[in-house]
Amino acid sequence: xxxxxxxxxxxxxxxxxxxxxxxxxxxxxxxxxxxxxxxxxxxxxxxxxxxxxxxxxxxxxxxxxxxxxxxxxxxxxxxxxxxxxxxxxxxxxxxxxxxxxxxxxxxxxxxxxxxxxxxxxxxxxxxxxxxxxxxxxxxxxxxxxxxxxxxxxxxxxxxxxxxxxxxxxxxxxxxxxxxxxxxxxxxxxxxxxxxxxxxxxxxxxxxxxxxxxxxxxxxxxxxxxxxxxxxxx
Amino acid sequence: xxxxxxxxxxxxxxxxxxxxxxxxxxxxxxxxxxxxxxxxxxxxxxxxxxxxxxxxxxxxxxxxxxxxxxxxxxxxxxxxxxxxxxxxxxxxxxxxxxxxxxxxxxxxxxxxxxxxxxxxxxxxxxxxxxxxxxxxxxxxxxxxxxxxxxxxxxxxxxxxxxxxxxxxxxxxxxxxxxxxxxxxxxxxxxxxxxxxxxxxxxxxxxxxxxxxxxxxxxxxxxxxxxxxxxxxx
DNA sequence: GCAAAAGTGTTGAGAATACACCCATGG
DNA sequence: CCATGGGTGTATTCTCAACACTTTTGC
Numbered sequence: 166x167x168x169x170x171x172x173x174x175x176x177x178x179x180x181x182x183x184x185x186x187x188x189x190x191x192x193x194x195x196x197x198x199x200x201x202x203x204x205x206x207x208x209x210x211x212x213x214x215x216x217x218x219x220x221x222x223x224x225x226x227x228x229x230x231x232x233x234x235x236x237x238x239x240x241x242x243x244x245x246x247x248x249x250x251x252x253x254x255x256x257x258x259x260x261x262x263x264x265x266x267x268x269x270x271x272x273x274x275x276x277x278x279x280x281x282x283x284x285x286x287x288x289x290x291x292x293x294x295x296x297x298x299x300x301x302x303x304x305x306x307x308x309x310x311x312x313x314x315x316x317x318x319x320x321x322x323x324x325x326x327x328x329x330x331x332x333x334x335x336x337x338x339x340x341x342x343x344x345x346x347x348x349x350x351x352x353x354x355x356x357x358x359x360x361x362x363x364x365x366x367x368x369x370x371x372x373x374x375x376x377x378x379x380x381x382x383x384x385x386x387x388x389x390x391x392x393x394x395x396x397x398x
Numbered sequence: 399x400x401x402x403x404x405x406x407x408x409x410x411x412x413x414x415x416x417x418x419x420x421x422x423x424x425x426x427x428x429x430x431x432x433x434x435x436x437x438x439x440x441x442x443x444x445x446x447x448x449x450x451x452x453x454x455x456x457x458x459x460x461x462x463x464x465x466x467x468x469x470x471x472x473x474x475x476x477x478x479x480x481x482x483x484x485x486x487x488x489x490x491x492x493x494x495x496x497x498x499x500x501x502x503x504x505x506x507x508x509x510x511x512x513x514x515x516x517x518x519x520x521x522x523x524x525x526x527x528x529x530x531x532x533x534x535x536x537x538x539x540x541x542x543x544x545x546x547x548x549x550x551x552x553x554x555x556x557x558x559x560x561x562x563x564x565x566x567x568x569x570x571x572x573x574x575x576x577x578x579x580x581x582x583x584x585x586x587x588x589x590x591x592x593x594x595x596x597x598x599x600x601x602x603x604x605x606x607x608x609x610x611x612x613x614x615x616x617x618x619x620x621x622x623x624x625x626x627x628x629x630x631x
Numbered sequence: 632g633c634a635a636a637a638g639t640g641t642t643g644a645g646a647a648t649a650c651a652c653c654c655a656t657g658g
Numbered sequence: 659c660c661a662t663g664g665g666t667g668t669a670t671t672c673t674c675a676a677c678a679c680t681t682t683t684g685c
Contacts (some may be wrong), residue, residue: 174409177507217476217507241474241509243450274410274450274509276474345663362666363648370646385657386663469656578636596675618684619636 173210175268178275179221180208180313181236182320182356183229185284185300186337191353192300193317194228194289195307199296200259203252204307206316207298208275221278228298229287235334236280239323240316243274247311256294279320281335303353324353333373333394341377341391344368406443410435411508412454413441413546413596415553416462417587418533419570424586425533426550427461427522428540432529436485437540439549440531441508446598454511462520468515468567472556473549475517480544480629489527503539514551514568522571536586558588566606566627574624577601 169353183194196205209224218236226232237382250270257267289298299308306317324331337350348364368374375395380388430437442457444450451469457561459465483503490500519619522531534540557564561584567606570583581597608628613621 174505174507176410178408211476211507213505214478216478217474221478238474241450241471243444243453243509245447245449252570272407272446274407276476276507343664360648361664362648362650365665367647384663385661387655387665389664551639576637593677594637594673595677598638600674615683619638620638620682623654 172212173268174213176271176273177211178208178273179211179217179224180206180275180277180316181221181225182206182277182279183224183225184279184281184303184320184324184337185287186281186350187284187300189349189353191303192284193300193303193306194293195301195309196291196298198259198294199306201252201255203256203310204313205310206313207292207295209292217276221276225280227290228292229282229289231282231287234280234282234336235324237331237334238276238278238279240319241274241276242312242316244312246270247275248272248361249311252310258283260294275316277316277320279324281324281331281337283336283339285339300334321354328354329371341393343389343391345389347392402560406501407446409504409506410444411506412444412450412457413508413510413549414454414458415439415512415550416458417512417514417536417553417557417570418512418520419583419586420533422586423428424536425461425517426539427531428533428534428542429524429528429531430458430540431489431492431527434485435487436543437546438489438519438528438543439546440525442525448527450509454509458513459609460523460524461525462515464515464520467513467569469511470558470567470587471509471511473552474509475545475549477545478505480508481505482544485543495626501628507617508549510549510553512557514557514570516569516572518572554587562604574612574626576622576624578622580625587601 185192185194188210194207195204196207207224207228209220211220211333215223218238221236221238222232222234225234225236248271253267253269257264257269284300289300291298303321306314308314309317344365347368348359348361351364352358355377374392377391377393380390413473418425418427427435427440429440440457440461442453444453448456451471454469454471455465455467458467458469481504486500486502490497490502517533522533524531536554539547541547542550565580571579577598580601581592581594584597585591606628607625610624610626612624615621
């Protein structure tokens, strides 16, 4: 029997909104309980002697294999709608655990975190309770269980505000990238097009980009500079 | 014996930073466990069948008698430093409760909320575990237990950002107020003086103020207009 | 009339925006 | 040589801070 009561704090969970970026689209990792046709955000529980932040990082690492990823907490959800023992019971039963009572049937207050990761170098793996984990286009999400849609939208709201300050800490792009790629990230997140010339000027004026002389070759056009984020002091 | 285990969720608490404003100073409500010379933020626990938001409002209402106050959640604190069974035991013992074990000795993850209230019409009352509750100047706080100083500073940080949007929802000023009073609130919160002429223009341009013809009389100078916040639609 | 505080006008600097022009590259 | 995308210049508008001038009030 996994997830022993003694190991975890009851009534507290976290859910993570993991953003990725591919083909000019913003994506999110969603996991599925196949036989139930139920979709949910990857979440988890906090061990008795574990800081909250670490629990969240552990969860991300287990599912994506990524370490050293910056995650930002954005809101804690504590309404009574987040209480559905039936669903939790079915999830456990689908995994072959038939129990009368379980701490996971209780009510949970959940802390929301989000991360931005580089889509390319990730092979997501489902956790012990779910059957699959997939990238979904942000605007084509399946219906999510409980209040998980609300959580996703609140995450995006927080991400959009002060995006400039956040980019540096995040890991959405490869080590070196072109200005165009950076602009596509902005446009995907903000959901609106940016003026190319002004975008470039604004980014450079932030003083967080380093320009590299090496050029990129790919299309039948002028080769763009490559940039990287300056290391934080 | 108060605070029965069955009534409350274990391991989850909230702490509230209640800002008030008086004599051009920003104040905070702090409670004290007298014999222990220990100071703390007013906080509380969540009942088993109670939404988080409601628990927080209940706590504010019990301590200040105020209802219908807007509170904003700003961060959830979950480090292991927030675990000090010795202090909780002494607090209970000072109140005459000698117990071997208690759910309050456990580890807590706490959700931080803040509110801005009108200092004038409040008579704070201590809760069942504390001995007194007092307003303290924000810049003359006593040393606070555990990570409560960090919580206070994070609250102020959140309050300062996008102050314009928040003012409308808050209850820091009387129903009708002068532009000068509003400016003093801003200066107390932001910790820096504002240019009078430009401040006035900026406030009016936000479109959230209603100007009333009635004038205020008080000093030997031109009588200022009174303003109120427009009702939200 | 004078000091104190309130209301409003003017100005200039710097940021943001729109748009235009020229440059490199592959086919 | 032309289509495509990249880099930069410029002119215009907008925002906002600094400061000055005028108005009202009580003494």
